[in-house]
Amino acid sequence: xxxxxxxxxxxxxxxxxxxxxxxxxxxxxxxxxxxxxxxxxxxxxxxxxxxxxxxxxxxxxxxxxxxxxxxxxxxxxxxxxxxxxxxxxxxxxxxxxxxxxxxxxxxxxxxxxxxxxxxxxxxxxxxxxxxxxxxxxxxxxxxxxxxxxxxxxxxxxxxxxxxxxxxxxxxxxxxxxxxxxxxxxxxxxxxxxxxxxxxxxxxxx
Amino acid sequence: xxxxxxxxxxxxxxxxxxxxxxxxxxxxxxxxxxxxxxxxxxxxxxxxxxxxxxxxxxxxxxxxxxxxxxxxxxxxxxxxxxxxxxxxxxxxxxxxxxxxxxxxxxxxxxxxxxxxxxxxxxxxxxxxxxxxxxxxxxxxxxxxxxxxxxxxxxxxxx
Numbered sequence: 107x108x109x110x111x112x113x114x115x116x117x118x119x120x121x122x123x124x125x126x127x128x129x130x131x132x133x134x135x136x137x138x139x140x141x142x143x144x145x146x147x148x149x150x151x152x153x154x155x156x157x158x159x160x161x162x163x164x165x166x167x168x169x170x171x172x173x174x175x176x177x178x179x180x181x182x183x184x185x186x187x188x189x190x191x192x193x194x195x196x197x198x199x200x201x202x203x204x205x206x207x208x209x210x211x212x213x214x215x216x217x218x219x220x221x222x223x224x225x226x227x228x229x230x231x232x233x234x235x236x237x238x239x240x241x242x243x244x245x246x247x248x249x250x251x252x253x254x255x256x257x258x259x260x261x262x263x264x265x266x267x268x269x270x271x272x273x274x275x276x277x278x279x280x281x282x283x284x285x286x287x288x289x290x291x292x293x294x295x296x297x298x299x300x301x302x303x304x305x306x307x308x309x310x311x
Numbered sequence: 312x313x314x315x316x317x318x319x320x321x322x323x324x325x326x327x328x329x330x331x332x333x334x335x336x337x338x339x340x341x342x343x344x345x346x347x348x349x350x351x352x353x354x355x356x357x358x359x360x361x362x363x364x365x366x367x368x369x370x371x372x373x374x375x376x377x378x379x380x381x382x383x384x385x386x387x388x389x390x391x392x393x394x395x396x397x398x399x400x401x402x403x404x405x406x407x408x409x410x411x412x413x414x415x416x417x418x419x420x421x422x423x424x425x426x427x428x429x430x431x432x433x434x435x436x437x438x439x440x441x442x443x444x445x446x447x448x449x450x451x452x453x454x455x456x457x458x459x460x461x462x463x464x465x466x467x468x469x
Contacts (some may be wrong), residue, residue: 114362114382114385114386116385116386116389119358119362119386119387120313120315120318120386120387121313122358122361123318123354123358123387124313124317124318124321125313126353126354126357126358127318127321127322127325127350127351127354128321129354130349130350130351130353130354131321131325131328131350133353134346134349134350135328138332138346148328152321152324152327152328155320155324155327156317156320156321156324159320160316160317160320163316189314190313190314190316190317191313191314191317192313192314215313216313
């Protein structure tokens with residue numbers, strides 16, 4: 107049987123099985139539980155339980171010491187993502203007090219082959235749960251949630267030239283506005299007004 | 312690519328979840344593991360499609376079972392099945408002497424009453440995998456002493 111064993115990569119199969127099992131679990135939950143809000147909550151709780159146990163494995167494997175500030179914690183979380191899911195989220199949007207940051211990723215192994223229904227389901231809700239659970243075990247109480255993705259993707263240019271281009275400024279402005287107001291609840295005139303206010307009152311755009 | 316431990320943790324959380332759901336629904340002592348089995352089934356059904364994508368067609372039922380025992384098992388449980396027995400009439404018994412989900416529990420009879428929870432997913436996985444290869448079956452598991460486990464596959468012929 108040795109002719110065949112080389113054809114399957116155990117690590118890959120395991121990862122695929124995780125993805126598929128998770129998918130089966132979520133669809134089963136959607137069947138059993140009526141509102142997708144409750145499904146999100148359940149997933150978050152499952153993530154929490156996993157994170158509580160995962161952090162021990164993480165500490166044992168990386169032999170990392172205690173984090174003294176939030177930036178170190180962010181680094182460690184990034185490392186954990188690399189270790190467990192083989193993905194590299196970027197850490198952005200630090201708040202000025204340094205106690206809030208965002209993790210941004212494009213594609214997560216969990217949501218491979220997944221098409222989302224548009225009913226408010228947060229498919230990867232176990233990830234924030236896991237982060238919360240893991241950090242609680244190292245005496246850090248955090249809140250972790252999904253913010254909605256930006257309306258329009260602004261490309262990351264290496265020079266500032268592109269940043270000053272009118273179209274880039276427009277995209278950024280629209281994203282900033284759409285964070286503040288709900289696009290679908292206002293008319294076009296209101297939106298234009300909001301965009302105008304945003305642009306004229308904030309120096310960055 | 313995700314790490315193994317994530318799968319282990321997810322597996323035990325699935326069991327946890329289904330126990331909680333069934334506790335709400337009925338107050339009987341019997342635990343309802345059908346959800347766990349079903350999740351295993353749908354995962355097994357889909358993973359089999361991916362695994363056998365570049366595989367030559369299986370000759371017969373026994374060949375399929377051999378595939379399950381060697382390649383399928385090696386990928387998921389890190390070892391081959393230790394013993395495969397059949398009566399050539401549609402009953403197969405797969406014996407694993409150190410089953411991955413049971414090795415961490417005990418080495419003997421302690422916690423034996425909880426063992427069914429941890430084999431239900433795998434029963435579903437085998438059944439789903441076989442279902443995708445057009446073999447309808449009933450898979451049951453038997454645990455007599457802890458890390459070892461026997462899976463009985465009854466192929467349904469119509």
